[in-house]
Amino acid sequence: MAEEIKQVQKQNYKSNVKPIWCAGCGDFGVNAAINKALSDLGLQKSNVMIVSGIGCSSAMPHTFSTYGVHSLHGRLIPVATGVKFANSDLTVIGTGGDGDAYGIGLGHMLHAARRNINITYIVMNNEIYGLTTGQASPTSMQGAKTKSTPHGNLEVPENPIALAISAGATYVARAFSGDPMHMAELVKNGIRHNGFSLIDVFSPCVTFNDLNTYDWFRGRVYKLEQSGHDPKNKIAALEKSLEADTSGWEKVPIGLFYEENRPTYEDLDPVLKLGPLINQPSPSKEQLDKIMEEYL
Amino acid sequence: MLAKISARSGLHVFGYRGYQSIIRGGHVWYQIDISEEKLLSHQEGIDILVALNQDAINNQKSHLRENAVVVYDPTKTNTEILQGRNLRFVKLPMLDIAMKESGNPIMRNVAAIGAVLGLVGIDISIFESAITRMFTKKGEKVVSENIKVGSEGYKNSEVKQMFVIKGDKIHRHVIEGNAALALGAYASGCKLYSAYPMTPASTILHWFAEHEGNGVTYKQVEDEIAAINVTIGAASAGIRAMCGTSGGGFSLMVEGLGLAGMIEAPIVVVLSQRTGPSTGLPTKTEQGDVLFAMHASQGEFPRIVVAPRNIEECFKLSSDAFNLADRYQCPVIILMDLYMSEHSETTDAFNFDSIKIDRGKIAWQANPAERFKRYLYTDDGVSPRSIPGTPGLEFIAGSDEHDEYGDLVSDAFSGIDEYVETRRKMMRKRMNKIETMLKNEDVFHPAITNESAKNFLVTFGSTTGAALEAAQILNSQGMDFGVISFNYLMPLDADKTKKLLEGKSLIDVEVNFTAQLAQIIKSNTGIDIQNRILKYDGEAITAEQIAKEAQKIIQNK
Ligand SMILES: Cc1ncc(C[n+]2csc(CCOP(=O)(O)OP(=O)(O)O)c2C)c(N)n1
Ligand code: SF4
Ligand SMILES: [Mg+2]
Numbered sequence: 001m002a003e004e005i006k007q008v009q010k011q012n013y014k015s016n017v018k019p020i021w022c023a024g025c026g027d028f029g030v031n032a033a034i035n036k037a038l039s040d041l042g043l044q045k046s047n048v049m050i051v052s053g054i055g056c057s058s059a060m061p062h063t064f065s066t067y068g069v070h071s072l073h074g075r076l077i078p079v080a081t082g083v084k085f086a087n088s089d090l091t092v093i094g095t096g097g098d099g100d101a102y103g104i105g106l107g108h109m110l111h112a113a114r115r116n117i118n119i120t121y122i123v124m125n126n127e128i129y130g131l132t133t134g135q136a137s138p139t140s141m142q143g144a145k146t147k148s149t150p151h152g153n154l155e156v157p158e159n160p161i162a163l164a165i166s167a168g169a170t171y172v173a174r175a176f177s178g179d180p181m182h183m184a185e186l187v188k189n190g191i192r193h194n195g196f197s198l199i200d201v202f203s204p205c206v207t208f209n210d211l212n213t214y215d216w217f218r219g220r221v222y223k224l225e226q227s228g229h230d231p232k233n234k235i236a237a238l239e240k241s242l243e244a245d246t247s248g249w250e251k252v253p254i255g256l257f258y259e260e261n262r263p264t265y266e267d268l269d270p271v272l273k274l275g276p277l278i279n280q281p282s283p284s285k286e287q288l289d290k291i292m293e294e295y296l
Numbered sequence: 297m298l299a300k301i302s303a304r305s306g307l308h309v310f311g312y313r314g315y316q317s318i319i320r321g322g323h324v325w326y327q328i329d330i331s332e333e334k335l336l337s338h339q340e341g342i343d344i345l346v347a348l349n350q351d352a353i354n355n356q357k358s359h360l361r362e363n364a365v366v367v368y369d370p371t372k373t374n375t376e377i378l379q380g381r382n383l384r385f386v387k388l389p390m391l392d393i394a395m396k397e398s399g400n401p402i403m404r405n406v407a408a409i410g411a412v413l414g415l416v417g418i419d420i421s422i423f424e425s426a427i428t429r430m431f432t433k434k435g436e437k438v439v440s441e442n443i444k445v446g447s448e449g450y451k452n453s454e455v456k457q458m459f460v461i462k463g464d465k466i467h468r469h470v471i472e473g474n475a476a477l478a479l480g481a482y483a484s485g486c487k488l489y490s491a492y493p494m495t496p497a498s499t500i501l502h503w504f505a506e507h508e509g510n511g512v513t514y515k516q517v518e519d520e521i522a523a524i525n526v527t528i529g530a531a532s533a534g535i536r537a538m539c540g541t542s543g544g545g546f547s548l549m550v551e552g553l554g555l556a557g558m559i560e561a562p563i564v565v566v567l568s569q570r571t572g573p574s575t576g577l578p579t580k581t582e583q584g585d586v587l588f589a590m591h592a593s594q595g596e597f598p599r600i601v602v603a604p605r606n607i608e609e610c611f612k613l614s615s616d617a618f619n620l621a622d623r624y625q626c627p628v629i630i631l632m633d634l635y636m637s638e639h640s641e642t643t644d645a646f647n648f649d650s651i652k653i654d655r656g657k658i659a660w661q662a663n664p665a666e667r668f669k670r671y672l673y674t675d676d677g678v679s680p681r682s683i684p685g686t687p688g689l690e691f692i693a694g695s696d697e698h699d700e701y702g703d704l705v706s707d708a709f710s711g712i713d714e715y716v717e718t719r720r721k722m723m724r725k726r727m728n729k730i731e732t733m734l735k736n737e738d739v740f741h742p743a744i745t746n747e748s749a750k751n752f753l754v755t756f757g758s759t760t761g762a763a764l765e766a767a768q769i770l771n772s773q774g775m776d777f778g779v780i781s782f783n784y785l786m787p788l789d790a791d792k793t794k795k796l797l798e799g800k801s802l803i804d805v806e807v808n809f810t811a812q813l814a815q816i817i818k819s820n821t822g823i824d825i826q827n828r829i830l831k832y833d834g835e836a837i838t839a840e841q842i843a844k845e846a847q848k849i850i851q852n853k
Contacts, residue, residue, distance in 0.1 A: 015692075017703055044687070045687075045690055046686060046688070049533070049684050050692075054695070062703060067684040068691075069528075069532055069693045070695055070696065070704070071528070071555060071559075072525070072555050075551075077522075078517065078521065078525030078529065079525045079528055081517075081526050082529020082531070082532070085513070085530050086529070086534060087535075089685065108521075111518040111522070269513060270509070270513075271511065271513035277511065278487075278535050278685075281511050283482060283511065283512065284510070289645075292469065292479075292646060295300075295469040295471040295475070296304065296469055
């Protein structure tokens with residue numbers, strides 16, 4: 001793992017803050033992939049804003065020397081949306097966990113997808129609540145034994161890929177932390193993509209999830225790029241998004257499920273499309289006087 | 297329309313919608329008080345009732361004053377239940393007029409307006425010029441139809457000039473509380489308003505939707521949690537932003553409020569109160585969320601709570617809220633209520649030139665030798681912030697407790713001596729802002745009228761207008777009253793407030809059950825106001841009601 005991570009690093013966007021993750025945590029791989037994507041794209045640090053929620057994975061922004069907000073559990077999407085509204089010149093990246101994205105914050109994710117706001121959302125899906133020491137998450141397998149489901153989880157896992165595609169996300173991909181090079185490409189293309197991108201990453205929690213381990217995933221994942229899948233085909237994408245469920249998690253596709261070019265919210269909004277709000281002049285005295293006249 | 301026409305003829309107007317239902321079907325009425333002098337609140341009793349349906353007569357009959365005029369449509373309503381009372385009647389076939397002159401039944405309102413203008417002796421030419429102004433955008437046909445219908449109503453009002461009030465010919469503006477507030481924000485550099493619809497805050501959203509442009513936009517988001525967090529994101533990225541809601545939505549915003557407090561994001565939040573907990577009385581007013589606004593969220597952090605007392609303050613305090621938010625990098629809550637939000641009032645044009653924008657401490661220059669300390673320890677508690685996009689001043693804002701850089705001291709480090717000290721210092725830094733505010737801003741205390749009076753009505757926000765008029769009534773009856781009113785509720789300058797209240801005969805007046813202002817006063821100054829006039833039935837308190845109750849209290853002393 002360590003070797004693979006070193007390999008993907010080029011220009012350094014990292015801060016001197018030491019990540020707090022357990023040794024072997026999948027989030028290290030995600031950290032490396034984001035760093036590689038940023039450096040491949042040659043983005044200026046000061047124009048990148050990384051917004052996270054709360055969870056182990058949400059410590060991500062602190063490991064970078066960009067701008068960022070480490071916000072509330074489940075609320076990174078609205079915060080990131082506000083950032084993008086204010087300054088569409090910034091590259092806005094969301095980073096958080098599965099509880100954050102698909103539990104407490106699911107509503108926001110679906111609306112962001114529908115809105116097609118130009119944000120890249122990287123969800124570190126470890127099928128568990130890591131920071132709170134190992135309760136079931138919305139993506140925990142049925143039957144999974146966790147601290148909050150000692151007799152086995154009764155619920156079936158949520159399908160974020162299918163949800164995002166049907167909600168209107170325009171770039172939907174899945175990566176595996178055990179393959180950071182592949183992930184870096186998906187992150188890079190997600191950032192490049194003009195619209196809402198969801199990149200769900202299998203990012204094993206080595207401390208609290210002994211079911212969905214690196215090995216467990218390695219035996220199951222295969223790459224969509226090598227299977228002839230056409231990511232422009234929405235029906236095919238939806239079909240692929242159901243494959244993990246329908247195969248009983250025997251065949252689990254990773255890679256790009258779906259990509260579509262659709263105007264973003266910023267492209268359509270009559271004010272935002274004129275450029276970053278922060279650069280637009282405020283109403284002039286004449287414009288204000290005219291509004292005042294409405295009340296005469 | 298009637299309010300605008302009256303204001304154009306130089307009269308003063310106070311309008312208040314007394315509705316039951318916002319959807320079609322309920323009894324809906326609009327009360328307009330017209331006067332030669334500035335009105336500070338809505339008045340009790342009706343001089344002219346325009347009954348567009350039978351409900352209006354049935355429901356309003358007890359509010360009709362002696363000698364009042366009832367304008368009714370003989371084809372739609374009958375006035376039998378009013379017979380035998382000392383009233384005057386104007387039979388006006390509003391529907392027929394509307395159909396004949398325009399073919400549109402809704403235009404019967406305009407016929408009614410024409411009749412009312414006749415009754416109060418406002419010249420028809422003012423009506424015509426007002427209609428022309430208002431509807432020119434909609435085309436000549438609309439203008440001429442309105443004028444025809446209105447003139448017909450005017451002619452048909454049978455009895456002219458039953459009430460004669462004369463304007464001073466000054467063209468006044470009539471504006472609603474929420475519109476004044478929105479305009480205050482708009483004129484002060486607020487570039488984004490984000491909200492989820494909820495009465496009585498929804499009209500702020502509508503206002504921004506109508507006035508989108510000039511570098512200002514708005515967003516209706518999926519819920520109030522999103523509304524406040526979008527606002528925080530926008531503020532963190534460097535623009536002025538605001539969100540607004542009523543109590544139910546504010547309940548959802550509570551966690552976000554704490555986030556703004558912790559990462560020191562300058563945001564403005566409008567909380568327009570309605571009656572009761574839960575869904576309550578959604579279309580009625582109350583001042584019951586004061587303590588909630590002051591204490592919402594876990595933990596402690598500086599915040600400012602303001603409550604506009606009149607239409608001019610809806611504009612001014614909304615404008616000032618942004619300077620305060622930027623100067624002290626904390627959330628500012630504008631406490632409105634249905635009454636303040638929805639009433640309309642005559643005012644002079646707002647003074648846009650008087651707005652001075654102060655964005656507070658902002659760092660622009662990076663020091664290459666050092667990493668930027670966004671949360672630098674300062675004596676006044678305010679640390680220069682950087683605007684994302686500025687090279688060399690990158691930082692991560694942490695909602696966990698953090699050090700000067702924004703790096704977390706939670707999880708891995710909490711409990712270690714060094715970080716215990718960091719928490720203590722950072723907490724003190726943030727909380728020091730309160731002292732700085734009190735020192736630098738001369739606003740955190742109440743205002744007083746008739747300083748040498750024997751008795752004082754003590755109140756805040758939207759109840760101030762009625763209290764001021766109540767004092768006039770009481771003084772005209774030979775009593776000696778002044779008013780002490782608060783527009784800033786948090787923080788409070790306890791010394792100044794105490795000095796003003798101490799040793800005086802005080803009556804607390806509030807539209808809530810638990811006398812929340814009295815509680816605030818007691819906890820800040822130790823002064824316990826025992827005499828209280830409290831109303832919590834959903835209706836705004838009137839000057840007459842306050843005067844009557846105050847008189848009783850004084851007599852029983
Ligand atoms: C409103 C709220 N509820 C609960 C919590 C406690 N909490 C913190 S992180 C977390 C779940 C973390 O799981 P996930 O989002 O999957 O992130 P991970 O730690 O697994 O990376 C919870 C429930 C919180 N911080 N805020
Ligand atoms: S608890 Fe799990 S998710 Fe959290 S840092 Fe450790 S391995 Fe990673
Ligand atoms: Mg998780």
